[in-house]
Amino acid sequence: MALSGIAIYKLLPKTNCKDCGFPTCLAFAMKLSQQGIKLSACPHVSEESKQALDASARPPIQLVTVGTGERAFSVGNEVVMFRHEKTFYNPTALAVRVKTSQSREAIAATVAAVDAYSVERVGIHMRLNAIAIDDAKGDPAAFASCVEQVSSITKMPLILISKDPRVMEAGLSKVAGRRSLIYAANSENVAQMAALAAKHGSPLAVQGDGLSQVAEVVEQANKAGVEELVLDPGARGFGNTLNTFTQIRRLALKSKERLVGYPVIAFPGEGSISPEEEALLASQLVIKYAGIVVLDHFAPHHAYPMLTLRQNIYTDPQKPIQVEPGVYPIRDPGRDSPVLVTTNFSLTYFSVAGEVDGSGMPAWLVICDTDGLSVLTSWAAGKFDGAKIAKTVTTHEVGSRVDHRFLLIPGHVAVLSGEIEEELPGWSVLVGPREGIDIPGYLKNVWTARLQGAKK
Amino acid sequence: MPAILVPTEKWAGKVREVTLGGDSRKKVVVGGETTLPFLHFDGVIPHAPAIAIDVEDVAPQNWSPVLGAVWGDVMREGLAAWARKAVEAGADMVALTLRSADPDMGNTGPAEAVEAVKKVLAAVDVPLIVYGPGIAAKDNEVLVAVSDAFAGKRLALGLCEDKNYRTIVATCMANGHIVIANSPIDINLAKQLNILITDMDMPGDRILMDPTTGALGYGLEYTYSVMERLRVAALLGDSMTAMPMILNPGREGWRFKEAKTRDGVPTQWGDLEGRGIAWETTTAIAQLQAGADILVMRHPKAVGLVKRAIASLMATNY
Ligand code: SF4
8 A cells, every 4th residue: 555645754854955856855755655756766765764665665466577578577566356447457467388297399389389379459469478387297307407498499488387496496597587487385385485586586476275374375475585476375266266366356455465465376277177168267367366377278269369358358448449540441342342430449440340341241441530439429529520530531542442432420420421521522421320230231231222323 | 374354245235136937937037146246255146147049030141150060950940949959058048039020131020920939939948038130110010029929928028229118118018028128338328228117117127138248359348347337336236227137248259250250360360160169258258257147148169168167156165
């Protein structure tokens, strides 16, 4: 929980020396409480105060970064139970697990495929995030060699899985400085695992049977100075993970319980009867509170829907994904194809594009910049009017792409017809359906007839 | 060991219970929750969410080839066979769309609609949802006929929207059916329609609400948050948002090229069959987490996966 400006002020030297660039310590404190600056800007703050402020600056769910470089990911730092209350910030990291019991060829193939996987949606390239390496043999040498092999293939962050500190040490030694996630400390090995985490600067997963046990191990890890933790409370399956992870998030956000204020790691393959079930549970975990999901199977036909779901759920509800304004060809349209005008709200765009695509009829989609607002909202806000539509049609030279001069507008904004025709001499407005779902019928019947009529 | 005390949420509100079917037929009860989905430590969840499977009165023309592969035989055999196979696939209910009433699909009338419903009712004993073709004037025509012909069967009839609600509500009230109140992904419009319907004296336990499915990648996040907000409002005590929710992950999940197109799509999309099924189940699991009480689905494998997930989510003995 962040401290108030006054609380911070009490911890400052109160000398008003201005070295921080602020006229008074109080002004500095106020700015700090809004998290606009760093405490280090005051060179005179005492060590004690620093510690107190650091602790209070920690978010209710710790931010944990795994890996280094371009593909490092961060999880945690979530502030709400429901995405509509604000947003979910740090998308669930998806990892795929290989085991030392697999052949080197099989491991190489999986790692290379996961590393290369990238799929585009709404202009965003979506990727998987990590490789987990599981010490299935309890053998330090075999683990070290497997870690070495994997790290030579990919720069993705790694999750090293072993309960044996000797095995873990052997693995970590092959990826020094890569901030691999250590999985896991438990009540037996926490001292050694925490020491390894501290030595390597690695985040540490903490495993226990239930929340109390997890909290106990967390307490010990904290005492050993390890703060970047990830929790595995032992929950598996749909019902258990939902209830347990909801409790953890609620404890962290509502009860400010520091001992469980960390992101959660889940293993949907454990207990699932098929890769399909694993994938479905992984999707639930993306929605309901997992920070990291470790999959036992990788298949593009499961990865794509899972990543799409993650994109959907982690989109800021206040900032809808917008589509770049412009002219979009659907199904290879030609000079006789209809021209449909709509807004750049991503849902509007996708509904219309989807309907047109589903109708089987090629068309041009003209997308106007409405700041990502839907048809009715943008019209009400004055962001979708005759001038805007005319400007978009002109700027993107729609006239040069078709022989006809018909613009199809959404039924909800039929009132704009006159304005548009005034702004765009030579063009006629056709009022299309209100709902996307009626577009195929409209194109098939009304549009076809209009075009025929115009030709005669 | 540090004592970790989980705070519980005690909500004042409760989702209404709605009973479908009955008479001499099987009943399914949905709703009645006093907690957010599947949070057994907070409240009670008396009924598991139910699964309905879509059937249509004429063989669909533009369904995904993946669906064609599993339903093709019975689509040709006829409605009764299709409905029976739906129940074999695990459907708690059958959702019949009177597609042939669509002017593009045959433009059939009330007599054919009644005949289709009769066939399904004779073939299976689970509750029946009946959808019109989705064109307001035709919906009214066929749904009113069906409502009259099967008074007392507690069918769920839809869609009931702001433009036709008076007709559908009046006939459901007269004949003891349930209305499916559909509004376009908006919490206020959903609530407003429930108020309009209730103002006609429709009993609250005969309304299902359909806040409209945006499929995965096609507005799922909007549906998801609208559902979550509706459910939170219901649990806070707003009786006009407390109707059980019915969603269509089958119809919407299979509508787009992600679930239809095998060739000419990026290789990263993977195998079509698995992708299509996942598109439906992923949409469904999100809706379950947001409060769905009835899911209308399509692929038998998707139904099987979602039913297993529901069983796990309803269990308390882990
Ligand atoms: S530098 Fe520190 S002590 Fe000096 S005014 Fe700023 S906050 Fe106060």
